[in-house]
Amino acid sequence: MRYSEMFLPTVREVPSDAEVISHQLMIRAGMIxxxxxxxxxxxxxxxxxxxxxxxxxxxxxxxxxAQEVYLPAVQPAELWEESGRWKFYGKELLRFKDRHNRECxxxxxxxxxxxxxxxxxxxxxxxxxxxxYQIQTKFRDEVRPRFGVMRCRExxxxxxxxxxxxxxxxxxxYEKMFKAYTRIFSRxxxxxxxxxxxxxxxxxxxxxxxxxxxxxxxxxxxxCSACEYAANxxxxxxxxxxxxxxxxxxxxxxxxxxxxxxxxxEEVSAFLGVTPQDIVKTxxxxxxxxxxxxxxxxxxxxxxxxxxxxLGADAVELATDDIVLAATxxxxxFAGAIGIKADVYADYSLMNRVNVVMGANREDYxxxxxxxxxxxxxxxxxxxxxxxxxxxxxxxxxPVRFARGIEVGxxxxxxxxxxxxxxxxxxxxxxxxxFMIMGCYGxxxxxxxxxxxxxxxxxxxxxxxMSIAPFxxxxxxxxxxxxNIAKAxxxxxxELEEAGLEVLLDDRDERAGVKFNDxxxxxxxxxxxxxxxxxxxxxxEIRMRKTGEMKTIPVKEARAFIKDLVKGELKSLNDPNx
RNA sequence: CGGGAUGUGGCCCAGCCUGGUAGGGCACUGCGUUCGGGACGCAGGAGUCGCGCGUUCGAAUCGCGCCAUCCCGACCA
Numbered sequence: 001m002r003y004s005e006m007f008l009p010t011v012r013e014v015p016s017d018a019e020v021i022s023h024q025l026m027i028r029a030g031m032i033x034x035x036x037x038x039x040x041x042x043x044x045x046x047x048x049x050x051x052x053x054x055x056x057x058x059x060x061x062x063x064x065x066a067q068e069v070y071l072p073a074v075q076p077a078e079l080w081e082e083s084g085r086w087k088f089y090g091k092e093l094l095r096f097k098d099r100h101n102r103e104c105x106x107x108x109x110x111x112x113x114x115x116x117x118x119x120x121x122x123x124x125x126x127x128x129x130x131x132x133y134q135i136q137t138k139f140r141d142e143v144r145p146r147f148g149v150m151r152c153r154e155x156x157x158x159x160x161x162x163x164x165x166x167x168x169x170x171x172x173x174y175e176k177m178f179k180a181y182t183r184i185f186s187r188x189x190x191x192x193x194x195x196x197x198x199x200x201x202x203x204x205x206x207x208x209x210x211x212x213x214x215x216x217x218x219x220x221x222x223x224c225s226a227c228e229y230a231a232n233x234x235x236x237x238x239x240x241x242x243x244x245x246x247x248x249x250x251x252x253x254x255x256x257x258x259x260x261x262x263x264x265x266e267e268v269s270a271f272l273g274v275t276p277q278d279i280v281k282t283x284x285x286x287x288x289x290x291x292x293x294x295x296x297x298x299x300x301x302x303x304x305x306x307x308x309x310x311l312g313a314d315a316v317e318l319a320t321d322d323i324v325l326a327a328t329x330x331x332x333x334f335a336g337a338i339g340i341k342a343d344v345y346a347d348y349s350l351m352n353r354v355n356v357v358m359g360a361n362r363e364d365y366x367x368x369x370x371x372x373x374x375x376x377x378x379x380x381x382x383x384x385x386x387x388x389x390x391x392x393x394x395x396x397x398x399p400v401r402f403a404r405g406i407e408v409g410x411x412x413x414x415x416x417x418x419x420x421x422x423x424x425x426x427x428x429x430x431x432x433x434x435f436m437i438m439g440c441y442g443x444x445x446x447x448x449x450x451x452x453x454x455x456x457x458x459x460x461x462x463x464x465x466m467s468i469a470p471f472x473x474x475x476x477x478x479x480x481x482x483x484n485i486a487k488a489x490x491x492x493x494x495e496l497e498e499a500g501l502e503v504l505l506d507d508r509d510e511r512a513g514v515k516f517n518d519x520x521x522x523x524x525x526x527x528x529x530x531x532x533x534x535x536x537x538x539x540x541e542i543r544m545r546k547t548g549e550m551k552t553i554p555v556k557e558a559r560a561f562i563k564d565l566v567k568g569e570l571k572s573l574n575d576p577n578x
Numbered sequence: 579c580g581g582g583a584u585g586u587g588g589c590c591c592a593g594c595c596u597g598g599u600a601g602g603g604c605a606c607u608g609c610g611u612u613c614g615g616g617a618c619g620c621a622g623g624a625g626u627c628g629c630g631c632g633u634u635c636g637a638a639u640c641g642c643g644c645c646a647u648c649c650c651g652a653c654c655a
Contacts, residue, residue: 011589012589012590012604012605012616013589013590013604014590015589015590016584016589016590016591016648017647017648017649019648019649037646037647090653090654091653092653092654092655108655109655138655140654140655142653142654143579143652143653143654144651144652144653144654146648146649151654157655197655207655209655218654317653407655410655412655440655442655444655476614478613478614479613479614481613482613510613510616511612511613511614511615511616511617512613512614512615513613513614513615513616513617514615514616514617515614515615515616516614516615516616517615517616518616520615529614531614532614533614541614
């Protein structure tokens with residue numbers, strides 16, 4: 001491709017509305033332009049990289065036995081009503097009516113469509129397993145799109161769905177996808193890590209997220225400093241402490257104390273001269289419409305995802321003031337477990353605690369020396385809190401560490417959630433009708449591209465891995481008005497294209513500095529400079545974008561040298577053991 | 579949905595407080611010089627100052643309303 005003919009509008013200044021580096025660089029490098037909030041056009045340079053990522057995904061999905069399909073973006077409401085998600089999906093689902101007044105939506109994901117397709121065609125265990133995937137435009141009407149293509153409303157996603165006859169098969173399908181994802185992100189050249197994850201409202205029992213490690217990542221991860229354990233913070237477990245024998249003789253007498261206008265943990269600990277660890281925080285939540293109380297140590301935070309999973313609820317949120325009043329007979333700030341009108345659950349942090357402070361369920365009063373069994377009861381103890389730096393690994397007990405990551409892929413075991421709701425059944429070998437066991441597997445294509453930039457850039461611009469670089473090589477004839485230089489550039493361009501490389505020839509009549517800066521910005525891995533002095537000596541200069549390493553080589557050897565360079569890098573990225 | 583900020587040629591921004599003929603840099607067009615890390619000179623083109631209403635002799639500037647965008651929070655595969 002000739003630069004002079006390419007639609008490649010680079011920008012010198014940093015766009016004012018771009019927060020993160022990948023967003024800034026994608027705009028500056030002429031990869032994307034914003035159309036409206038959370039919706040972007042992809043320009044030629046950006047699309048070249050997108051297509052490369054898609055190609056890697058296709059090769060690995062096909063290699064893992066999945067088959068590509070192309071499903072509709074617009075979907076009828078009936079399917080969503082069948083799965084029950086028409087009600088639950090909320091405002092993120094973009095809904096509209098067609099001319100016949102039929103309710104429709106633009107697919108934010110495709111479980112319903114694929115389940116409908118497969119239930120109509122697959123009737124027997126002989127047709128299983130199947131794994132179908134597509135690369136489709138999704139629309140999720142995010143509350144707050146941000147960070148460019150990292151969190152936008154319209155985006156391309158690879159989504160795969162597996163259907164199996166039994167659990168064993170489903171496990172195998174999951175494992176195949178897990179391995180394929182590992183290969184995909186390795187080939188894309190990312191530093192990533194699979195972590196255990198909460199499955200959110202897609203549903204299902206078990207899932208892993210593939211996280212690209214980056215400080216700007218939206219997700220917090222906890223991982224073990226010693227073993228392989230890694231999890232999203234919202235999922236990261238805390239081991240159950242051993243229950244000790246508590247001797248009731250150490251229970252002190254329960255006291256009720258006047259604590260006027262003392263509500264928060266800080267206020268209570270200051271007022272009573274105790275530490276936050278001595279206080280029990282009582283939080284009222286509403287789980288699927290029902291009030292529940294959660295007890296937790298004063299210095300800990302409740303993890304709502306854990307609570308939701310523990311209760312098996314679809315939705316959990318902090319209770320409003322009127323619900324708190326109904327459950328505790330007092331305004332916010334004085335809730336406690338004694339006599340509360342709600343089911344009470346306690347976090348593990350409260351196991352074995354005696355003589356604690358908690359709200360008295362009476363305005364301006366707290367109690368001291370409350371004890372489990374004597375003064376209050378709990379329905380169950382559970383792991384309900386957010387992991388902290390001081391916690392230890394739930395598997396091996398060593399210290400946990402934290403990092404931030406960008407979720408680029410997610411694999412789920414769905415089980416029979418959708419096949420049951422939508423009656424996707426088959427006849428098994430024993431002649432019995434059974435529900436298919438499903439899995440679903442997503443990769444955010446644009447987000448993967450953005451994550452690659454987030455992870456690999458410098459002050460000058462992008463540092464593409466060879467496998468997803470929009471071009472392998474950029475040739476810069478320093479002065480196109482110099483006939484010898486221009487000619488040498490054209491010749492090398494032709495030779496390298498013939499050799500099967502993707503080459504951008506910067507044939508613009510621009511000053512060298514402009515060309516160098518653009519080349520650095522758009523991040524082409526190999527730069528070939530053709531200048532008057534070296535050319536007169538029969539040489540060219542080759543510079544590696546990532547390392548800045550420079551080599552002068554004879555023009556005659558250029559073709560073979562550059563070809564080996566590019567093919568060598570591609571090979572090492574594509575080698576799963578690299 | 580709550581809090582904050584911003585809207586001025588294609589882009590980045592000044593001007594607004596203290597009302598009086600709309601500016602700079604980048605980009606763009608032409609000519610000349612220059613030519614290995616974002617050149618220089620000269621000459622040009624391009625803006626109903628987000629929209630509406632009001633105050634005023636006069637509004638980018640003051641007031642009210644609306645819209646949009648961005649940031650923080652809530653929320654979120």
